[in-house]
Amino acid sequence: MAIVTIRDLNKKYENGFHAVKDVNLEIRDKEFMVLVGPSGCGKTTTLRMVAGLEEITSGEIRIGERVVNDLPPMDRDIAMVFQNYALYPHKTVFDNMAFGLQMRKYPKDEVLKRVRDAADILGIEALLERKPRQLSGGQRQRVAVGRAIVRHPQVFLFDEPLSNLDAKLRVQMRVELKRLHERLETTAIYVTHDQVEAMTLGTRVVVMKDGYVQQVGEPLVLYGQPANKFVAGFIGSPAMNFVDVSISGDGRHAETEGLRLNVPDRIRAHGGKRLTLGVRPEALRIANGSDEHGFATKVDVVEPLGNEILLNFRAGGAPMVARVDPGVRLKAHESVRFAVDPERLHFFDATSEAAL
Amino acid sequence: MLIERKWKKWVFFYLPMAVFIVFTLFPFYWMAITAFRPDNELYATWRQPNAAPLWTLHPTLEHFVGLMKTTAFPTWLWNTMAIALVATGISLVCGMFAGYALARLKFRGSEFLGTAIFITYLVPQTLLFIPLADIVRDLQLGNTPWALMLTYPTFLIPFCTWLLMGYFKTIPKELEECARIDGATRFGAMVRIIFPVAIPGILSAGIFAFTLSWNEFIYALIFMSSADQKTVPVGVVSELIRGDIFFWGQLMMGALLGSVPVAIVYSFFVEYYVTGLTGSVKG
Structure with a gap:
């Protein structure tokens, strides 16, 4: 049973850089929590503070019932998988995996059993006698994961574990990690800068920026109801389209040069204001005769991806992308009308960038 | 073409x-x-x-026989070996800890300390022997092996510290972070993970230190006076050049025998030594 509770966590480096600001999180038991954000957003620093590798400037971290602020890493009952795997190069795969158990003075047959079990789960039984330099990237990754799971820790910490792998292997390992988490039922905190990884792996996802938590939620909630413009732009690929608009006096339309769209009822109250409008590429569709509120534009780049087509164009002075069905036959520089369901429009305050 | x-x-x-x-x-x-x-x-x-x-x-083999019978060459060889080994040992141990601290621990003045240690290495021995002679005399170490065993580290420790500091910096710090999570203390991680991984660096520092002490001349010349306490470089020169007569055969035989151990040490560890200097650790 391990709930990880983070209260008012701050990290200020000696050079004055404030990396983590007032972070509050509760990671539930057996949850797979993903911290995601651009580089320098404080996600790795937060993870390293949970691990005990960085000192906490202020705040409190609890693992289970214990406050671990001043506990050394070895006493926190955690295991961590690093981006560069950090396998001990002078030890065999077996000894790499056994090291943590040996340090904790487990009896020999217990060590042997646990290492064999972990190797079996990860399919690396045949590699146990090899040295890390004789392994491929994917195999090293498995050993690093194996080294973490033999210990049966209360919490797994992952620091961008897949980013050194090639794209294909990354997708494969992503699925394996998810399967592994379901099997082991252990709380996990996972740091990544890749929003796809975050969405696919996370039970819940924490989006961070500039040291602040922007939003915490289940992947589809982040996608459907982003708390602010940053989260809206960060989650989803291609990213959400943004354009600055003014709301008409009666609060019925969002307008800007060459663009006039119906808005949902909740925006009525903002009549006369300037807002940022966001629309996901997949919310845009090619208008047909019955669509009364669309807008006309010219496609400038067509990206046929096979399962979908991305159409790049400009509207209201901003570059936009629409994701359409592969059946659509359009060439670059052709004119087209797009329509969008008002309920699928997002609006953000122009200054605070909070979602409305 | x-x-x-x-x-x-x-x-x-x-x-x-x-x-x-x-x-x-x-x-x-x-x-x-x-x-x-x-x-x-x-x-x-x-x-x-x-x-x-x-x-x-x-x-x-007449020069070999002459060298062995008429001079104290075997004793010199033994002296040189013992002094070089002890001085290298002391310097390596100090250099490993100091190098690790300078490479890994962030403490106030660590950069300055690193530079200061390097500067002491730059002070020429021809200047340093004067105050050192004073200290050796005060401690009454003159003409004993300890005079050299304890003075050689004055230039070997800075050397080993710098070489090892550079090597430790090439080892990813995640290795010891992982060891600390795995249940090792900082000291345990250093001894169980970092030192074994740094063996190429430690060996090359050791080889260099050993060679430097083996070939050292000035301190050995000044601190050792009786023939049975001398090291090979000093003994050969001071006992085999009498007045203006050079015993070339014995001199060269002495030099040859004196360089053999160093050559053996080098050839034995040459691979480690090269990776130690180029500093490559693959994960």
Whole structure:
């Protein structure tokens, strides 16, 4: 049973850089929590503070019932998988995996059993006698994961574990990690800068920026109801389209040069204001005769991806992308009308960038 | 095209390489043939019939026997070995801890300390021996092996510290972070993970320190006075040049025997030594 509770966590480096600001999180038991954000957003620093590798400037971290602020890493009952795997190069795969158990003075047959079990789960039984330099990237990754799971820790910490792998292997390992988490039922905190990884792996996802938590939620909630413009732009690929608009006096339309769209009822109250409008590429569709509120534009780049087509164009002075069905036959520089369901429009305050 | 490349390789690679090898190895060759050359051949003029300046016609062990019987050479060899080993040991241990601390621990003034240690290495021994002689005399260590065992580290520790600091910096710090999560203390992670991974660096620092102490001359000349306390470099020079007479055969035999242990140490560890200097750790 391990709930990880983070209260008012701050990290200020000696050079004055404030990396983590007032972070509050509760990671539930057996949850797979993903911290995601651009580089320098404080996600790795937060993870390293949970691990005990960085000192906490202020705040409190609890693992289970214990406050671990001043506990050394070895006493926190955690295991961590690093981006560069950090396998001990002078030890065999077996000894790499056994090291943590040996340090904790487990009896020999217990060590042997646990290492064999972990190797079996990860399919690396045949590699146990090899040295890390004789392994491929994917195999090293498995050993690093194996080294973490033999210990049966209360919490797994992952620091961008897949980013050194090639794209294909990354997708494969992503699925394996998810399967592994379901099997082991252990709380996990996972740091990544890749929003796809975050969405696919996370039970819940924490989006961070500039040291602040922007939003915490289940992947589809982040996608459907982003708390602010940053989260809206960060989650989803291609990213959400943004354009600055003014709301008409009666609060019925969002307008800007060459663009006039119906808005949902909740925006009525903002009549006369300037807002940022966001629309996901997949919310845009090619208008047909019955669509009364669309807008006309010219496609400038067509990206046929096979399962979908991305159409790049400009509207209201901003570059936009629409994701359409592969059946659509359009060439670059052709004119087209797009329509969008008002309920699928997002609006953000122009200054605070909070979602409305 | 291919043929042109071949001759280019000969002219620009093999030929300069050959010249370089001959240039470097000739003194050793000269030392070796002189050591085995009887005196009458040694002092014969080159114009004499049958003269073979680049070859020994009647190789002999007379200089070896002379060196062993008339001088304290075996004792010098033993002294040199013992002093070099102890001085290297002390310096390596200090250098490993100091180098690790400078590479990994962030403490106030660590950069300054690193630079300061390096600067002490730059103070020439020809200046440093004067105050050191005073200290050696005060501690009454003069003419004992401890005079050298304790003074050699004054230049070996800075050297080892710098070489090892550079090497430790190439080891990913995640290795010891992982060890600390796995249940090791900071000290445990250093001893169980970082030191074993740094073996190439430690060996090359050790080889260098050993060679430097083995060949050291000034301190050995000044702090050791009686013949049975001398080291090979000093003993050979001070006991085999009497007045203006050079005992060339024995001198060269002494030099040859003195360089053999170093050559053995080098060749034995050459692979470690190269990776130690280029500093490559693959995860």
